[in-house]
Amino acid sequence: MMIYFSFTFFTLFSVFQIWLGSSSSNNFSFIFLVQVCVVEGARTRGASKIIGVDINPEKRIKGEAIGITDFINPKEIDVPVHEKIREMTEGGVHYSFECAGNMDVLREAFLCTHDGWGMVIVLGIHPTPRLLSLHPMELFDGRRIVASVFGDFKGKSHLPLFAKQCMAGVVKLDEFITHRLPFEKINEAFQLLLDGKSLRCLLHL
The missing domain is CATH 3.40.50.720 (NAD(P)-binding Rossmann-like Domain)
Structure with a gap:
């Protein structure tokens, strides 16, 4: 993600x-x-x-x-x-x-x-x-x-800086995880996305 x-x-x-x-x-x-x-x-x-x-x-x-x-x-x-x-x-x-x-x-x-x-x-x-x-x-x-497709993103040079910004709280990634479900409810997770009720759902094995 x-x-x-x-x-x-x-x-x-x-x-x-x-x-x-x-x-x-x-x-x-x-x-x-x-x-x-x-x-x-x-x-x-x-x-x-x-x-x-x-x-x-x-x-x-x-x-x-x-x-x-x-x-x-x-x-x-x-x-x-x-x-x-x-x-x-x-x-x-x-x-x-x-x-x-x-x-x-x-x-x-x-x-x-x-x-x-x-x-x-x-x-x-x-x-x-x-x-x-x-x-x-x-x-x-x-x-x-x-x-823009990738925003001129360069993994080797940009990703380390981006990771630091996320860890420092400059960029707020936690807001993107709205649901957590067990893997057997994967269909429910997709339905939440289709209904516009979820941003990202973490599936736990």
């Missing part, structure tokens, strides 16, 4: 260099572990505002516990998500992370970034042949779209 976490964490900590006081929007829908990694990375880097977006209201409590400062449920607002976020952040976030693997969410993630320097980082997997609806002129104001 540490390796999996580190890939997403280093996307924020190493490659994109979120700076102290910047704002980020975490646009997500289903795979909650990736979202939590994004939030932890943004928190560790000192982001002043971390906005979580999810249609599942239960994610608000967990999100607030790990560091989000604001939560938006698209079903509870009467305007597009990007309009709400741009209003909350006086023009848009510096970084927006798309974790759902959904083209509509990716489009919203792009629109909620700030003109001139906003960046969208694509972390979600997009299996369908759909293409992103984007006019070239929308990129002329300086906003960027990039993707």
Whole structure:
């Protein structure tokens, strides 16, 4: 689990260099572990505002516990998500992370970034042949779209430092283990993941 976490964490900590006081929007829908990694990375880097977006209201409590400062449920607002976020952040976030693997969410993630320097980082997997609806002129104001798979993570040089940060409590890994079950209940563990009720479940032999 540490390796999996580190890939997403280093996307924020190493490659994109979120700076102290910047704002980020975490646009997500289903795979909650990736979202939590994004939030932890943004928190560790000192982001002043971390906005979580999810249609599942239960994610608000967990999100607030790990560091989000604001939560938006698209079903509870009467305007597009990007309009709400741009209003909350006086023009848009510096970084927006798309974790759902959904083209509509990716489009919203792009629109909620700030003109001139906003960046969208694509972390979600997009299996369908759909293409992103984007006019070239929308990129002329300086906003960027990039993707990251491993966050430029280098095991030999980065892993020892990352392990020290975890042991020192700089990075909080304990928050990611939400359930512990005996191995014979492995099907129950998978169901918890599918239902969005678990981040990671430790199975004991």
